[in-house]
Amino acid sequence: MLKYFPIIVFFLFINCLTTQAQVTNTREHISLDANWYFAFGHPYEPQKDFYNGTSYFSYLSKTGYGDGAAAPGFDDRYWRKLNLPHDWAVEQKFDKNASLSHGFNAVGRNFPNTSVGWYRKTIHIPTTDLGRKISIAFDGVSRNSIVWVNGHYLGTEPSGYHSFNYDITDYVNYGGENVIAVRADVTMEEGWFYEGAGIYRHVWLNKTNPLHVATNGTFVSTLLENDKAKIQALVTVKNDGLKDENFEVKQEVLNAEGKVLGTVKIEKLKINSLELKDFSSTISLKNPVLWSLENPYLHQLVTTISQNGKLIDVYKTTFGIRTIRFDADEGFFLNGKHIKIKGTNNHQDHAGLGVALPDELQYYRIGLLKAMGSNAYRCSHNPPTPELLDACDRLGMLVIDETRLMGTTDLHLNDLKRLMLRDRNHPSIISWSVGNEEWNIEGNITGARVAKTIQAFAKTIDTTRAITAAVSGGIGNGISTTIDMLGYNYIATKNTDEQHQKFPQQLSWGTEEGSTVATRGIYVDDLEKHYLAAYDKKQNDNFLSLENGWKHYASRAYLAGMFIWTGFDYRGEPTPFGWPSVVSYFGMLDLCGFPKDNNWYLKSWWTDEPTLHILPHWNWKGKEGKTFDVWVYSNCDEVELFLNSKSLGKKTMEKNGHLEWKVNYAPGNLKAVGFKNGKKTLTDAVNTTEQAAVIVAKQDKILVENSKVAVVTISVADKKGLNVPTANNNLSFELSGPGKIIGVGNGDPTSLAPEKFLEKIETFPIHSLKEKIVDNMAVVDGIAANYNDQQWKPAFKDERNASFAERAKALIYRGTVDLPEIPKGAKVTFFYKCVGPQQSIYMNGVKLAGNLAQNKKGYEYIIDEKLIKVGKNTVAVIATPFVKQNSWDSFNTDLGLFQIYTPAPQWKRNLFNGLAQVIVEATGEEGEIKLQTNSAGLKSSTLLLQIKK
Structure with a gap:
């Protein structure tokens, strides 16, 4: 039976209520994740990229001229059908010629055939939506995405991490079909870690009235005074209409049970046509329930826009009532309570899924980190999916939200602004990170200038959170002299005490520390197999061990805490190895979320839960008498070790430390007993096992x-x-x-x-197309598989004008499709595309269909395997010709293709x-x-x- 987290059940219940409310009001937020078509394109060969951008007028030349796979009428029937989120990189084989930093999956510059992906989806928009504002929103597409709707080019988003949306109101076919086309290109890498490929986050269709709350158009901040909370509610209203509007705004604060706690109205408001305008209000609450790590209680702000008593828009914002404060000498405070940051860095991929994680996996991963004792999460090194932040809000996890690329051009600042506007209402976020290890500038005057500017810009959007940047090089110059909150990456080469004395007002914490490398379940290094023992040992002199890193931060009040590199293993960066290692070794949990032994070191000192863990395992057949290092992680006062009931001694546990014994292997039972205040409280044991059964x-x-x-x-x-x-x-x-x-x-x-x-999908085009004029559709000479057509003309070379129609009452077209041996269980489908108003179709001389009328969507035929020859197969079509009415008219000149579908x-x-x-x-x-x-x-x-x- 399924087991549940009550807090997530509540979240889903609220979502259901929200969806119902949106349907009955004027705002709709509709998932577009289902029923997409996908196929690979190509970065530089037009014929493999569906001839996109090759027309006389390209989509950059004239409005609405999306061609190839961007054209509304493009035939995508033979493409793979899938639902989002989707990551095509994780589906590829591993290859030593692929990128090490991205985990050796066969995408990127060396693999052009799998580096461009196309997505298409058709949606219906009813005529009743005419007059509303319609937009499509993408939470993230990796990478360099181009989007079209009904052939209209909407824009390009180079980053694979930023959310973006396009207003498609004027391009919609109301009452009919609307085609969305997306091209993603991962030829060039954006990061130096696994990024995936494709539409790996959600896609939404949004509908509003022309007068509405802008996208990400609310900002809720809270101020606590004794037993009262002041809710500052900013709303940005947008008038996309072509006339000025009068309206009123109502703001309501609801508790988690949906009860209205406070209301304020702003009346007699006016906004000009095509204007964006801010309005603010304050709502006071008495004895509010605060958002905290232990009780991540969430409220909701409901913003409504009305005109003459008529409801125009409803916009709902989830938020938490809490205060945060950083102190240069005492660290971090949440709701006035001192909290030591116990954080992890994480990328966004998971075993089996790549970066295309279902929403539930966000909760799964945050839940594992919380069980370890972690209370903070750094989004390394990019804006996260919104559902990750929802999980942090609802499970009680603090967050550093990080932009992808540091800089001060309009591009960089706009990316930071988009991130902050999207995420600023999440109570989990306590800091904005504006840069990470920017080695080219972090220690010089350019870095100091850039940090000062981008930090000032961030404060124009949000002053309630700390601005940080992570520095891994030298400190005392460059970025470290101008950033409000210095993030230390690896203090083995830095003196934090000296920096604190030099800059006593500067806030500081460890943004990356404890970069140990270990393989789960391995306790003896095997460098030939690329396996590293799972004991906590530093990589080299440039790093501290996990334990020594935590001891440094735990003993210094001015350091707010630290973020471990990393919580989870991730694809790429397989330090200290290369091929065939494809995954990092840094995690406290592996790529699946299975804990490594270091997990219990942290649990011992990051939680109050009684903890005792012994390592290694005790299966060492053939190594009897060999000495093994036995470690114990625990927060007990003392631990005694027993081998087959014989005591090997009791030792006192050092705070934030661990215990070690040298033990000669003998099969049996190795047991640790923990004592608290002199009393036995915990036991943990490893046993020699028999064979798996x-x-x-x-x-x-x-x-x-x-x-x-x-x-x-x-x-x-x-x-x-x-x-x-x-x-x-x-x-x-x-x-x-x-x-x-x-x-x-x-x-x-x-x-x-x-x-x-x-499933495997292969396509085989019909090539070498020839034609011959015949008297009528009844002619069958020329359809036989072995017919000699050497004297026939190449097809479609003659202009299809009125004079051609006079002399060509019908034509026979012949082409060849080369097919392999059909795999067992596979299905062969012929996707036919009409080449005339009337046609009859033959394969290898056998009639598939006769006298078919033109159909814009074409026809499909499942081909009997007995009809197929390995190698050359003939397709013949007898058709009446298309005739141009205007010189610029175009028509189909392709008979279609064959698809072989092999089940998974x-x-x-x-x-x-x-x-x-x-x-x-x-x-x-x-x-x-x-x-x-x-x-x-x-x-x-x-x-x-x-x-x-």
């Missing part, structure tokens, strides 16, 4: 009610029921019911096995040091999903998931 599948607790995603952990146990930590068995998965597997992983940083098992193979994954992960997504129907896991020689496991609508 049974598969164990367990659903993670993060799933929410009516969730569409389940995270399943696969492990194996011996016949005594003990988990086998060294198991690496090969697994296969079978799923039935209303669901599908969307990703698999195991946390192995060197695994080159696929994480996606997808069985999903597989091997265990890595005892663990693997399967991510299951419900498809929308109510019922029972059954996930069966099999492995040779092991007892299978069947996990049942109940799905309710």
Whole structure:
């Protein structure tokens, strides 16, 4: 059965209420994630890029001239069908010639055939929407995206991280079909870490009245005085209409239960045509419930615009009532309470999914970090998806929100502004980061100027949060002299005490620290296999260990805290290795979210929860008598170690430290006993296990009610029921019911096995097209497969004018399609495109259809495998000709193509040091999903998931 987080259930309930309210009012926010078509284009070969931009007038030349795959009438029937979010990079094979920093997935400059992706979707917009403002919003597209609607070029967004939207009001076909086309190009990398490829975040259709609250048009800030809160509510109203308007604004604050706590009205307002205007109001609340880490309580501001008593717009803003304060000597305060920042840095990819994470996975990942004791999250090094910030708001996690690229041109400042306007109402955000390790400028006068300017600009948008920048080079010059809040990246080469004395008013914290490298479940370095022992040891003299880093920050009040590099492993940057390592080694949790041993060091000192953890595992067959380092992480006062019930000594735990023993291996039971105030309170043990006997599948607790995603952990146990930590068995998965597997992983940083098992779509064009004029449609001479057409003319060379129609009552077209041997279980479809008002179609002399009328969408035919030849196949069409009415008229000259669709193979994954992960997504129907896991020689496991609508 699914298990739930109550706070997320509440979130989904509020979302349902919001959706209903939007439908009954004048604002609609509609998901466009479903039912897209996708295909690969090409960065520089026009024929492989669907001839986009090759027409006489390109989309940059004349309005509405989107051509190729950007044209509304383009035939996309043979493209792959999918739902968003989508990351095509994670679907590609690994290749040593690909980018190391991006995890060696075969995209980028060396792989042009998989570096451009096209998306198309058709939506219906009713005639009743005429007069409203219609826009489409993208939460993020990687990378360098171009968007068209109905052939109209809307714009280009170079960054893969920034949200953007386009007003399409004047381009809409009201009452009919509207085609959205998106081209994304990842040939050039934006970051130096895995970024994915494609529309990997949500897409929305927004509808409002011309007079409405602007996009991201509210800003709520709070001021606490004793038992009262003053809610400062700024609203930006936009009049997209062509006449001036009079109106009134009402602001209401609701608690989490939907009760109205306070209301204010601003009346007799006026706004000019095409004007953007700000209005502010203050709402006082008595004894408010505050947003905190322990109780992340959220309120809602409901902003309504009315005219003469008629409701024009309703805009809802989720916010939290809280105060934040940084002090140069004492660190960070939330609601007046001192909080030491215990943070992690994170990129945005996950095992099996790349960067295309379902919303539930954001909650899953934040929940894992909170369980470790982390209270803060740095978005490294880019604007996050909005759903990540929602998860931080609702689970109680502080955030550094970071822009992608530091600079002071209009481009850089506008990107920062877009980020801040979008995210400024999230109570979780405590700081804006304007730069990270800008080595070219961080230590010189240019850096000082840039930091001073961008910081001042940020304060024109928001003065309630600290402005920070992360510096990894030298300090005492450049950026570190002008930034309000200095972020230290790796203090092994820096003196924070000296900087604090030199700049006593400067705020400071560690934005990156504790950059240790470790492989989950490995306790002896194996450099040949690229595996690193999971003990906390510094990389080199430029870094501190995790423990020494935390000790430095924990012992200095002026340092607000630190952010570890990193919370999760991520693709790319496989320091200190290269190929075939494809994943980093930095995480406290691996790419799946399985904890490494360092996780328990942090849990010991970042939480008050009694903690005791022993490492390594105790399966060392053939190494009897060999000495192993045994470490214990704990917040107990003392710990005693036992091997097969024999005491190896009791040791006192140092604050923020760990304990070590040298132990000669003997099979059996290695047990740690923790003592608090002299009393035995905790035990933890590792056991020598027998061979794996049974598969164990367990659903993670993060799933929410009516969730569409389940995270399943696969492990194996011996016949005594003990988990086998060294198991690496090969697994296969079978799923039935209303669901599908969307990703698999195991946390192995060197695994080159696929994480996606997808259908295969191949297309084969019809080439060498020739034509011959015939007397009528009844002529059949020329349709046979072996007919000699060497004397025929190349097709469509003659001008299709009235005189041509006089002499050509009908034509026979012949072309060739080269087909391979058809894979078992595959389906072959001929997507025919009409070449005349009437036509009959033949393949290898066999009639597929006769006397078909012109159809703009063409026709589809499933081809019997018996009709197909390996190699050359002939397609013949007898058709009446199209005739131009005007010289500029154009018509189709392509017979279409053949598609071979091969179903996805069985999903597989091997265990890595005892663990693997399967991510299951419900498809929308109510019922029972059954996930069966099999492995040779092991007892299978069947996990049942109940799905309710």
